[in-house]
Amino acid sequence: MTALPPLDLTHFQAFLLFAVVISVAFGFLGRRRPKDRVKYILWSLFLFLLVGIGVGWAMFPFSH
């Protein structure tokens, strides 16, 4: 197989990819009805982003 060009994502893009994919997977595995799945996906995505960005900002003072 020919080598693919390397994928160059920023930290935030990689984090966003992780959060979206895992939220969708959790939503489908954890809930049965479509409406419940959408609510679960959106809620878990929001929490992923909130915690990720929150922890990032909490570490900000230590980097300076």
Add this chain to the structure above:
Amino acid sequence: MEDPEHIPAINRTQPPAFVRETASPGESRALAFGIAAWLLPGLGHALQKMWGRALVVFFAVGLLVFAGASMKGNVFTRQGTDAFDKLGYIADMGTGCFYLFARSIETKGADVSHAGGDYGTRLLATAGVLNLLAALHAYEAARGHKA
């Protein structure tokens, strides 16, 4: 000689021990679904006609493996020297046959000298753990537990 008065009554509510310890056909089937789900992400759900879950697991694990390997993340091998390498290998093996897919993408090896490679390593491990979780879900669903 055994006293016939003291022979314990047969407990007819419980099957004999040798029957209880043998896996039932349903249990074996559930185990087979769990192993199938691990080997090919989504297969365990597809065999139970859970098409939506099967597709989501297949593409979620596939996308994470593809992104992780394309970012030159570390695909751990069996020859790990420390505990972290071994844990990484277990996590990467969780992707089943996609482990070979990751190895085939990373023909030039990992490059964790830059941050992107490190993110890729995490995405690969996430894919493996997610697939193990999905395999456990398929196993539980096959056992008849609410899923």
